[in-house]
Amino acid sequence: MSQQTLAAVEREPIPPGTLDMLILKTLARTGSEQLHGFEIAETIRERSRSVLQVEEGSLYPALQRMLVKGWIAGEWGHTPERRRARYYRITAAGKRQLERELESYKRVSAAVALIIQSA
Amino acid sequence: MTLRELWFRLTYPLRQRRIARDLREEMSLHVELRAQELLSRGDVPDATDASLAARRQFGNATRIEGAARDAWGWHWLDGFRQDLRYVLRQLAHAPLFAVITMATIAVGIAVNAAAFTFYDAIVLKPLSVRDPGSVVRVVQDARITAPDVLPFSAYDALRKQARTLASVVVTTPPQAFATILPGRSPDEPSIAAARFVSADFAPALGVGAAIGRWFGPDEDAAAVIDYGFWTRSLNADPTVIGRRMIVGGRSLTIVGVAPEQFAECTSRKPSYPRNVPHSHPP
Known part of the structure; x- marks a missing residue:
């Protein structure tokens, strides 16, 4: 089973509140290449060297929320296997939101690091 | 909230079906791709097991759909609908109670309407004279006698x-x-x-x-x-x-x-x- 093959890596759930940022960053990095939901989840897993595991249960609601907010845009296309899929890209508003979230995330993690180091 | 977002949210009920269908479609693609991946990695013996494992990993699709629907901010309406159905069901079970409740409310409204009609006729409606604004009524101090009665x-x-x-x-x-x-x-x-x-x-x-x-x-x-x-x-x-x-x-x-x-x-x-x-x- 997959647990055995991945036994080498301890998997972690996405820290609360960072999922939007990770999705936005993933879409921002791919640039003109658009990703569908499964690819977003897989990209996040790969980039985190299989540490971060996106739960499907929170991925699709998050995508929907960001569609409503206008941070991402979805467009129906086809996978290389000719399956219909919704491909997402980041919008200008999404880029601004990503900047804001990165800023605050960096501040918080720097502050957390200070506390941990002083221990 | 931007105007665009407000518009999106407000028109959601019109596009609700399509949005739900799109969501289901992309979620089923996700499960399918996961199954393919499990199968190609050799984690599962056959396609049936792969599909089962993928679905298990995906979680409760209905619950996820519900969570995605909440993103549009209309869940209060769903809740309201459920409450309404519940109330109607309860009332249907207790017809006597329902009738008494409705009668009580009806009487309450009727009394209010009647009281207002009376008040309206006496106080609010202008005198039906040529120029009500120019008419004054001469009364006298009520402490002496009936205010309306003058010598x-x-x-x-x-x-x-x-x-x-x-x-x-x-x-x-x-x-x-x-x-x-x-x-x-x-x-x-x-x-x-x-x-x-x-x-x-x-x-x-x-x-x-x-x-x-x-x-x-x-x-x-x-x-x-x-x-x-x-x-x-x-x-x-x-x-x-x-x-x-x-x-x-x-x-x-x-x-x-x-x-x-x-x-x-x-x-x-x-x-x-x-x-x-x-x-x-x-």
């Missing part, structure tokens, strides 16, 4: 000396009189309320007549009857104009019927306004 000398003084009033009219409070209606025998009197008004009452207030006319200054024994009284006690008979009736022992000629609105809008309405001679108190 005749006060009226006389006002009439003679007031300079800012175009005219001053006067009426008595309504009083009950033994009355013999037109065409009835003197043996069958009825009781009717009547009040005396000064001769210029109608022209000064700009009140017309529904039928007939109001009396002039020289008519001593003339009466104008109230519209309600005319319809109730005289069957709205137009031929009563010009006939005589006995009010409190005096024979009066009916010269007209006051307009319907005039009766409606004054609680102390003239039932049979009767001419009162100017020279002496009624």
